[in-house]
Amino acid sequence: MSTDTSSIHSEDIDSERDSFITRIKQRGKSMLExxxxxxxxxxxxxxxxxxxxxxxxFIRSITSVTWDWTLPAGFAVGFIFDLAMAVxxxxxxxxxxSVVPKGWFxxxxxxxxxxxxxxxxxxxxxxxxVSEWVFWSEFFVRFNFIAVDYLVYTRExxxxxxxxxxxxxxxxGLALTTFVAYGL
Numbered sequence: 009m010s011t012d013t014s015s016i017h018s019e020d021i022d023s024e025r026d027s028f029i030t031r032i033k034q035r036g037k038s039m040l041e042x043x044x045x046x047x048x049x050x051x052x053x054x055x056x057x058x059x060x061x062x063x064x065x066f067i068r069s070i071t072s073v074t075w076d077w078t079l080p081a082g083f084a085v086g087f088i089f090d091l092a093m094a095v096x097x098x099x100x101x102x103x104x105x106s107v108v109p110k111g112w113f114x115x116x117x118x119x120x121x122x123x124x125x126x127x128x129x130x131x132x133x134x135x136x137x138v139s140e141w142v143f144w145s146e147f148f149v150r151f152n153f154i155a156v157d158y159l160v161y162t163r164e165x166x167x168x169x170x171x172x173x174x175x176x177x178x179x180x181g182l183a184l185t186t187f188v189a190y191g192l
Contacts (some may be wrong), residue, residue: 019189023164041056043105043108043113043164044102044105046122046125046126050097050098050101051095051098053130053133054115055087055091055094057133058086058137060084061088061137061140061141062090064141066083068144101125104115126189127186127187132184134182134185134189137181138182143155150184
């Protein structure tokens, strides 16, 4: 008898979860098609990915973490910094969307353009996360002055990266992850 009850309970939980996910998808789609909804999704996505990267770095270096008040403070400051950067990056898009005529939001080509821009932003966020992970693997720090040197000596750095990593596989993985995440 308990098996039947747990089975029914499990089905209820699955149904609630599916309903919740469907509502999130519908809300995200409608946000992308509203005037400034995409900017809010952009900010949320940027902060989410940056927080996940910070958490991954924490887990990766958990043996060398100082377990005191600076740990939550570091996460809080990082969150505030990520939020500020997301707002900084979204200002041009918000300005553009503010001057676009309201009627354009009902045009298929404009909605498609907004979705393409969102997919590109998602791909760039994921590319940045993978880049930071690779940088962390080599230097055990987040992007810093060493990354600036990478910009100065671009040709040598690109050649070194192409020799060290299977870039077509990484690009394919990023593209697949981007489209799967967008489809969610």
